[in-house]
Amino acid sequence: MTKAIRIHETGGPDVLSWDDVEVGDPGPGELRLKQTAVGLNYIDTYHRSGLYPLRGLPAVIGMEGAAVVDAVGEGVTAFKPGDRVCYASLPPGAYAEERIMPADRVVATPDGIEDVQAAGMMLQGMTVQYLLRRTYRVREGDTVLIHAAAGGVGLILCQWAKHLGATVIGTVSTEEKAELAKAHGCTHPILYTRENFTERVRELTDGAGVPVVYDSIGKDTFEASLDCLAPLGLMVLFGSASGPVPPVDLGVLAAKGSLYITRPTLMTYTAKHEDLIASAGELFDVVQSGAVKIEVNQTYPLAEAAQAHRDLEGRKTTGSTVLLP
Numbered sequence: 518m519t520k521a522i523r524i525h526e527t528g529g530p531d532v533l534s535w536d537d538v539e540v541g542d543p544g545p546g547e548l549r550l551k552q553t554a555v556g557l558n559y560i561d562t563y564h565r566s567g568l569y570p571l572r573g574l575p576a577v578i579g580m581e582g583a584a585v586v587d588a589v590g591e592g593v594t595a596f597k598p599g600d601r602v603c604y605a606s607l608p609p610g611a612y613a614e615e616r617i618m619p620a621d622r623v624v625a626t627p628d629g630i631e632d633v634q635a636a637g638m639m640l641q642g643m644t645v646q647y648l649l650r651r652t653y654r655v656r657e658g659d660t661v662l663i664h665a666a667a668g669g670v671g672l673i674l675c676q677w678a679k680h681l682g683a684t685v686i687g688t689v690s691t692e693e694k695a696e697l698a699k700a701h702g703c704t705h706p707i708l709y710t711r712e713n714f715t716e717r718v719r720e721l722t723d724g725a726g727v728p729v730v731y732d733s734i735g736k737d738t739f740e741a742s743l744d745c746l747a748p749l750g751l752m753v754l755f756g757s758a759s760g761p762v763p764p765v766d767l768g769v770l771a772a773k774g775s776l777y778i779t780r781p782t783l784m785t786y787t788a789k790h791e792d793l794i795a796s797a798g799e800l801f802d803v804v805q806s807g808a809v810k811i812e813v814n815q816t817y818p819l820a821e822a823a824q825a826h827r828d829l830e831g832r833k834t835t836g837s838t839v840l841l842p
């Protein structure tokens with residue numbers, strides 16, 4: 518028996534239940550992991566609320582963690598008991614003291630990267646890797662717009678985009694978050710609670726607009742984000758913190774300058790094992806070189822995951838958050 522946070526029904530943070538669960542032995546190609554740190558991500562709230570429905574309840578939620586290998590299943594040669602590993606991947610089940618995980622979905626945690634740091638960066642960091650390096654390849658001299666710039670993904674995006682030579686414009690809700698974003702590579706933080714961010718982006722780019730917007734807020738920012746784009750610009754809608762975007766009339770893309778739009782997910786970008794390894798490798802490189810610092814600004818006991826969800830959804834957190842089993 519082990520302890521895990523499960524949902525028996527979808528809903529608010531109160532549906533998170535601290536349960537005894539059976540883990541069992543790893544099957545062929547699987548590992549049993551003793552988890553040392555669990556990453557908190559916005560997708561966990563979508564699984565909990567039912568926005569992204571999970572198949573089969575009760576279910577343990579959670580997509581990211583750092584762990585020590587406890588046992589290996591038949592045919593696993595890449596890992597042995599005692600190895601330090603980390604992951605950000607399906608299947609859900611990370612909110613647990615122990616879990617089973619497919620061996621080809623985890624990577625070795627490099628020396629010099631602590632478990633709390635690894636759990637705070639794998640999902641958000643590999644997301645930033647594909648957003649900046651594959652969805653739109655940010656180049657020296659680009660000016661990019663990043664929403665929720667002081668968040669978990671946001672602080673990594675700002676630092677990494679700056680490292681690639683971009684000028685970063687970022688939106689945040691408070692003065693404190695603006696300061697934090699600025700200290701992490703965001704040249705022009707915009708307090709969108711006070712300023713019209715579209716007008717400010719036009720002003721900062723001499724009317725030209727930006728070639729790419731990274732929008733994880735969704736419903737509340739989508740339309741105004743399109744108005745920040747230069748002709749042929751790319752709208753990267755990668756999250757729905759304020760709720761999902763309603764259906765879009767594609768004619769809008771023509772009217773606003775032959776725009777492109779994509780709705781990417783980390784799962785697609787790391788579905789192939791070689792892509793997972795390459796993405797994690799680039800992330801480890803920028804963290805180990807010091808170009809990107811992973812700011813784990815909140816930790817909670819895993820048993821108190823409900824409070825962590827309230828704080829994340831209540832916009833009280835900054836940077837990354839880790840749950841400790």
Ligand code: NDP
Pocket residue numbers: 557558559560640641644665666667668669670671688689690691694733734737755756757758759760781782783784829830831832833834835836
């Ligand atoms: P954050 O730490 O960024 O937290 C969310 C932030 O969004 C808040 O702090 C808040 O910042 C801002 N926000 C704006 N409107 C709202 C609202 N109505 N309710 C709550 N927050 C709001 O979370 P994460 O770093 O974990 O994730 C950021 C986003 O990236 C999420 O939308 C997530 O789904 C997405 N994501 C997508 C992935 C993908 O592959 N597609 C992978 C990983 C994350 P402020 O107070 O400054 O407005």
